[in-house]
Amino acid sequence: MAEEWKVRGGGFVVGEVDPADIFTPEEIRPEQKEIAGLAREFVEKEVFPKADEIEKGNLELTVELLKKMGELGLLGAEIPEEYGGMGVDMTTAALLMEEYSRTGSFGVSVGAHTGIGTLPIVYFGNEAQKKAYLPDLATGKRLAAYALTEPMAGSDALGARTTARLSEDGRHYLLKGQKQWITNSGFADVFVVYAKVDGEKFTAFIVERDWKGLSVGPEVKKMGIKGSSTRMLFLDDVPVPAENVLGEVGKGARIAFTILDIGRLKLGIGSLGSQREVQKMAASYAKGREQFGQPIARFPLIQEKLAFMAAEAYALESAAYRTTGLLDRRLHGLDQGQATRVIAEFALECSALKVFGSEVLGRTVDEAVQIHGGYGYMEEFPVERAYRDARINRIFEGTNEINRLLIVETLVRQAMAGLPVLQAATDALKEAGAALEAAQGGKASWFPQGKGDGPAEKLLALTRGARILGLALAGQAFQKAGQDLEKEQELVGRLADLILYLFAAESAFLRVAKGHEEGLLPAQIFAQEAGWRMARAAQEAVDILGLEKGWRELALSLADVPVTDLKGLRRALAEKVLAAAP
8 A cells, every 4th residue: 555645635746656556648448538539529520610710709609519518418527427417537527628628719618617617516516506507507508607806816816806795684695896807708607706705705606697787798809719708797786695605605715726726737638638739730730841842840950849749748648647547546435525625635736737738838839830930920820829829828727927836835735734745855855965975066966776777767766866856955945934935936936846847757757667668758858858947946946045056066967867869769759740640
């Protein structure tokens, strides 16, 4: 049996798990793939042919397609069977999100309905609320939206100014205020709205569109995802029945943060689906575009870009399904109340996936436009739309800056809840100190010895070293800053980068070590990228902390990755990407 920390959220920071204890995409079951195949077929037959019309803002078409999804059972995938859904697990939900995210704007509409719009009722609704709303949300008879953000309360969600005042007869709460940038607000029938009861108690409510006092503004003009509906929501003393309080009065923060955690997990996975679609676009174009008498796919600098895309996608996929597999393991047999506590425990992984996934997608679309050259700048090429659509992902579900702060904040909170982070940091400080003495001011060569001679073991030496150094730097940070660490945002940001690249790289390496050797090629290429990024983050943390020169050498040693012939590896991976492209 694995030690308890190995199956807890944030456990990967404390120590390395055995490859046998992680879930990999190769273990996805046939029935899970079958459900994903249903979504893929719908996307390719129903959505892709209508993409241009959706992009024009044809909301009637979007609603029509959503209702078709409801007829197929896809809208209710995450709704329990007793309320008309499928009750799928996290891994299956992730597979579905991958497929929907290939569609850009339409994927945003689907995600807002099935995720943040519906899941608050799934996880926090009482029996009467579930019976009243979930069957209709599963079929698409009613569509959902999530109203949290306000003009003066973006990342600071608890700073909301919308109020809820109990009526004199005690039967209704009168909601007053406005919400901003509400996805699906142009057609949603049901809104999950947050307001402060008596101006203080942050509370969630289920609000219906046709209730008196509720109105929406015009569609806002956006850089990307133009086919999704985004409007202001106005609440002018909207009478909400007291029985439509979601959860408890004053307990809305727990609902908001749990749903944000799920949203961040899904955004990271959705970024993977979008990334794969864009990578395919780039590879296909490179095969067909000829310059200097040959396809540009034959040029090494183009191949390098494709290989880099594929390597990052492999790491993202590995980390994403490692997380869903662990969540499925922990959530099995739990009721909804217990499930929300487990989900909250994995807030660190959710934030890490959101940041890493959105930034991987950002780099991919940028390079895809570059591969297209001038044509990538033209509206008639889909990569132009993909470039604009991708940008929102670094802002959605809390900006990447906020999520970097949350990664470290969550780790501190988990340490206080019993995760042995402090002991691990103490041990790491001792190991780093011994390495400093051994290095004697020269270049440090201090990676822990591998447990074997295989190529995956050599890669895991990198993440073992990064873990020790990261924990040691965290220990130094707490010693120097103490309770004021949250004010040292530059330092916290660098520690977060170390953590999220440790998570991504280790997930890829463990996947290979589990026996999936076909992943060695992208894992080796990603090792070079992750090592460089972790070295830079560690080096900057050392400088901010004002540590002695030896620490800087330890940090730089993370870039000394045990991988040779990167040129050959990249060319080989690019050939695989090109062979798979249409």
